[in-house]
Amino acid sequence: VPTIYLGLNIFNALILERNEQKEKETRLFDAFKSLLVAEETAIETGFSHFKTAEPELNKDIDLLIDEIRRVSNPAESPGPEKILSFREESRGKYLRLLDTRVPSDETEFDHEKNLAAIRALERLARRYKKGDNLQPFREIVRLLVAACGHDIHEVRDRANVTLERLMAPKEFDAPLAAQFINLKLFESHRFEFDIPPVKYGYFLRLYRNRLSHDFVLEKELDYIDLDLQADKKTGLFTTQQLFDEPGHYDYLVYKKKKEGACWLSQKGCSGRINVIPDLSGEIILEIFPDIHGHTRVYWDDRTGHPGLVYNENGEVIRLGRFSDITAHLKDLKQRYSITAIYLLGVQKRGNNSEDWAPEATSPSPFSPVSLCEIEPTLGGEEGLRELVEKAHALDIKIIVDMIPHINRKSRAVSDDCIVRCYDDGGNLVERASTDGRYGSWNDG
Known part of the structure; x- marks a missing residue:
């Protein structure tokens, strides 16, 4: 031999x-x-x-x-930990934990148990994104979507962040996108980063969102690496890329090491590129005037248009108004090329609080008392006219959603045209109602 x-x-x-x-x-x-x-x-x-x-x-x-x-022929190394399917019992358990109330007061959520549930979902989300089974991944997404409507702000905030980590086309623990850039299809972009020189240099990793997939597991990540070069005039590290496919791309700056590389978590080193195709149709933005302005995009707006406002007891003391939307029209036009706005819930609402759910602090916008009057708390007819005039000046159309039914307390329709109901004694005394009642929603 x-x-x-x-x-x-x-x-x-x-x-x-x-x-x-x-x-x-x-x-x-x-x-x-x-x-x-x-x-x-x-x-x-x-x-x-x-x-x-x-x-x-x-x-x-x-x-x-x-x-x-x-x-x-060494012994076969153990493969990755097998990830079990997400069982119905587990789903029920986390739903119950998210909905756990204080024993002495059913209207108060149990903060510790609710928070423990969302932390457990965060750990599972990290594990499932690293795995290869979409079934538990989808179940975690459903639970997190339900948690996004939780009454405790810390729970819903963590649910939103975890969803973003799951949906982003990069590693679960990678820095989240901190800045957003909109580009047209076939447009080139020059990246610039103010970072100190290092021995082995830097590169930019562009993660592409695969539009053919609902979710992206870590083993399916699709990215390219672009070397960053120092500009002698500005001292910035730069690279340029042409974007010839629509979709969004997350980017991260990586520092090269003797062996391997690591991403940078400092400000300005992560973001998202939205590549928008040349659309021939309209771009319509649906807006609920009540809560417009109560979003992260306009969270830091100090111009007097903050949108929804709570008092120290968590009660709504100011809804969003038409004027909040009017103040943001120019930005919406420039940032998102909006051509039309679809307004929801603008009709005048009732004040029959006896029909509200115990936790409700305002009437349902989908239970109006008039088919033509405008809700005064939103700014009334005058506020709506100002919004329409400013929108038309920017070549933005306004579409108003109309609710075809009215609240049972409304006098806009005579008793002859109203269904009435009986009291416990069998007397026909009260207008019937199939609307105006709403409460907490559960994904279960």
Whole structure:
């Protein structure tokens, strides 16, 4: 057997023998030397000189070959931890934890248990994104969507952040996008980063969102790496990229190391590129005037248009108004190229609080008392006219959603046209109602 056929693992076998030092045995090493001597003789004689080895040496050579085979086929390393399917019992358990109330007061959520539930969902989300099974991944998404409507702000905030980490086309623990850039299809963008020089340099990783997939597991990440070059004039690290496919791309700056690389978490080193196709149709933004302005985009708006406002008891003391939307029209036009706005819940509402759910602090916008009057708390007809005039000046159309039914307390329709119901004594006393009642929603 020519020793070259045995490969480099022959040295692994010899090293193991030396390390074990069983009674100073060198059988494998001696067999290896004998093979080398035989090769030398064969080369010198043109492979025409044959000498039969001693039986004991033949055994040692066989032992050497067996040992090489053994070290060449190490035991199979354990694969990644198997991720079990998300069972119905688990889903029910987390729903109950998210909805757990204080024993002495059913109207108050149990903060500690609710928070423990969302933390557990965060851990599961991280595990499932690293796995290969979409079934539990989807179940976690459903639970997190339900938690986004939780009464405790910390729970809903963590649910929103976890959803963003799950949906982003990058690693779960990677820095979230901190800035957003809108580009047209086939537009080129120059990236610039104010970061200090380092020994091995930097590169920019562009993660592409795969539009053909509902969700992106970590094993399916699709990205390209672009080297960042230092601009001698500005001192900034830059690169340029042409975007020829619609969709969104997350980007992260990575610092190169002697071995591997690590992402940077500092400000300005992460973001998202939205590549928008040249649409020939309208871009319509649906807006609930009550809560417009109560979003992260306008959270820092200090112009007097803050949208929804709560008091120290968590009660709504100011709804959003038409004027909040009017103040943001120019920004909406420039940032998102909005061509139309679809307004919801603008009709005048009732004040029959006896029909509200216990936790409700305002009437339902989908239970109006008039088909044509405008809700005064939103700014009334005057506020709506100002919004329409400013929108038309910016070439933005206004679409108003109309509710075709009215609240049972409304006097806009006579009693002759209203269904009435009976009280406990069988007397026909009250207008019937199938609207105006709403409460907490549960995804279960």
